[in-house]
Amino acid sequence: MNILSKLLIANRGEIACRIMRTAKSLGLECVAVYSDADRHARHVREADLAIALGGAKPGESYLNIDKIIAAAKASGAQAVHPGYGFLSENAQFAQRLTDEGLVFIGPPASAIEAMGSKAAAKALMETAQVPLVPGYHGEDQGYETFRAAAQRMGYPVLLKPSAGGGGKGMKVVEEEAALAQALESAQREALSAFGDARMLVEKYVLEPRHVEIQVFADQHGNCVYLHERDCSIQRRHQKVIEEAPAPGLPAELRLAMGEAAVRAAQAIGYVGAGTVEFLLDARGSFYFMEMNTRLQVEHPVTEAITGLDLVAWQLRVARGERLPLTQAQVPMHGHAIEARLYAEDPDKGFLPASGRLALYKEPAGGDGRRVDSGVQEGDEVSPFYDPMLAKLIAWGENREEARLRLLAMLAQTTVAGVKTNRHFLQRLLGHPHFAEARLDTGFIGRHEHELLQPAEPLGDEFWQQAARLYLHTTAAPTQPSPWASGTGWRSAGPSEAVLELHCGDERRRVAFDPAAGDGLTITGVRRGDALYVQWQGAQYEVRAVDPLALAGAAQAAPGSLAAPMNGSVVKVLVEVGDVVDAGASLVVLEAMKMEHTLRAPSKGRVTAIACRTGDLVNEGAVLVAVEEESDDVA
Known part of the structure; x- marks a missing residue:
């Protein structure tokens, strides 16, 4: 049995913090690695020891195998946990660790290699009698080969990286005219994210559900499935909302998918935590998509309905222990839903956002409430890495209880300094079709006009309340003269203050009674010269107009x-x-x-x-x- 006392986490952000939480509870010392951009990151602060990798881009840091192995050896760690993304599904990395006498917290390199190439994985799954989506998964990566395959299957088609996952490099192509540019872009994204530009192409199944099975195997031949997750709510093929169990899944279908997932894992001699992903159509037919040979982002919803700690299971399996439960003993209780809080701007095509977290407040944990995050107020959100800030997980005795609890958690979340998808998540969870569990992977696109409503001009009530709150929560840098304060005694007539404020693209000169401080229905927090306010479910940044700054601002030329x-x-x-x-x-x-x-x-x-x-x-x-x-x- 392997003796593990010190663990290096070859990752960053919330997953590094989450792994440390369990590892420390089991008595392990935790070693962090970090890039130049992450030198002050939360996972660095929470580790027992942190080692610099240098560089900022993933290829210079978290994807550099030599640097990570050197860090593990320098720290005295016996094992390395890869988290998800980066090197978590890199067979070469797993093999190098084994060759260097280090324990890889994951499956053997042979299993990663078998599933790391989606093309080879399809062939294996066909042998294991797991249903497949029609597609081309060959070695020839020439454009003409992809064009011929797409023409044979019929459009639309889906381009996918042969290595990796998480939606990176995935492109839906509607017509042949768009194929060449989409293929070139997808290859660049795949190379940047996974160090491997190889692609495959599949028939794009219309209106499917994305249902995945969590599997777990030990080194003694035992393998179980820990039920399923529905991950159908996606944008750009990246999951936004995940839940467990999948709503409306009949028991016989759950059994069939679970057993197929176990067959898939056993076909490659799998060990540890893995996820077998399926497309499920309206008739109840399911098709193998891929197997992720790592811990998934959405694993907390499985933990919520089973009461199990999957990272603890990973560490015990890596030590050589047997699985603690048989299939018949795996529990399932209640329902859990997870929302991914991203630094991005939904109103601008979900463009990722970066910058300083001027304000960051998470909802409190507690019964049925969990937050996995990797940031704190004041942290910098880097443009080099995935834009996820946190995962909010709610559990309930039933799906509706979990949904309402998650909505309450989002309402208690405040982020400022960078754009986020918080309000978008609230609209999504509040949509009647989501409440009715009418789910498929096209949900967001189909309801885009409701989920991405254009912002309406802010009314007089907002500006009045914002002005009063601005004055009462700050010293007044825009009012250098005591005669301009508006709060002192006057010989005649009511006092009046005037503030010129701007919020987004709107600007307003507001006259108001500063003494009328009662009756405010707006709430806000002051950071520097900005007031961050909550108004009708959305968050706004309000600042006083600086005429000198406006006069000196450079204007971009037309065009x-x-x-x-x-x-x-x-x-x-x-x-x-x-x-x-x-x-x-x-x-x-x-x-x-x-x-x-x-x-x-x-x-x-x-x-x-x-x-x-x-x-x-x-x-x-x-x-x-x-x-x-x-x-x-x-």
Whole structure:
């Protein structure tokens, strides 16, 4: 049996913090690793020992096998937990650790290799009699091969990285004209996220549910499934809401899917925690998608309905212990739902956001309430990594109780300084079709007009209340004169204060009675010169207008294209002098392991380019200038 007393976590953020929580409870010392961008991160602060990897990009730090092995040896750790993402499904990493005499908290390298190539995994699953979606999973990665396969299956098709998961590099292609560019972009994303650009293509099944089975195996040949999770609520093929058990799943279907998942695990000699993912259609037919040979982001909902600690199971299996339960003994009680809180802007196509967390308040834990997070107030959200801030998990005796509890937790969550999807999650969980469990992977796209309602202009009541709260919660840097305070005695007439405020793109000059401090229905927290307020379920940032700053602010020239978020330039697709049509691709940016293409707002001529491939750019930085050209003929 392996003796484990010190564990290195080769990851960051909330999963590193979550693994440490269990490892420390079992008496293990925890070693963190960190990049230059994460030197002050929460997982570094919570570790018993932290070792710098250097660099900021994943390839320079969390994806660098040599650096992580060197850190493990320097720290005296006997084992390495990879978390999820990064190197968690890298067979070479698992084998290197084994060769160096270190314990990998995960399956053997052979199992990772078998499932790490989705193409090879499909062949194995066919042998194990697990149903498959039609697709091409071969070694030939040429465009013509993909074009022929897509034509044979019929559009729409889904491009997927052969290695990795989490929605990175996945692209739905509706027609052949879009295939080449989508394939090139998907390959770059896959290479950046997983160090492997190989792709596969499958028939895109319309309106399926995404149901996955949690499996667990030990080193003695025992394997069980810990029920299922429904992960159908996704955007860009990345999960947003997960729940367990899957609503409305008949017992016989649960049994069939669970047994198929166990067959899949046993076919590759699996050990540890893994997840077998299926597409489930309306007729009850299910198809193997992939197997994730690691702990999943959404594992807390399984823990909530079973009462088990999956990280503790991982560590015990790694020590050589047998599974503590047989299949018949695996419990299932109540219902759990998890929401992923992301630093992103839903109103701008879910663009990832980065910056400083000027305000960060989580809901309190307690009965049926859990928060897994990796950040604290004051932390920097880096553009280099996944934008997830936290996971909010609610459990209830039934699904409705869990849903209402999770809504209450979101209402008690406050984040400022970066955009988040908090209000979007509230709308999603509050949607009547979600409440009725009418779920499929197209849910968000189908209800987009309700979930992403354009912000309405803020009314007079908001501005009045915000102005009064602003005055009563801060010293008044915008009112240097005592005669301007509006709060002192006057010889005649009521006192009146005037504040000029701005919130988002709106600006308002507000006259109000500063003495009328009672009756406020708005709540807020002051940080620096900003007031963060909650109003009708949404959060707003209110600041006093600084006329001098406005007068000196540089205005971008008409036709200039600015970076919509912090990121790095992957590719510049045009040159000065090029004539481009409206919607033409100009620059490809990468932020938080996803690519974003900036397009021309109108037809015109490129007059200037202010960036190069590899540049790191800040949100708002002008990248390309396009001079609009008329279609009129002289």
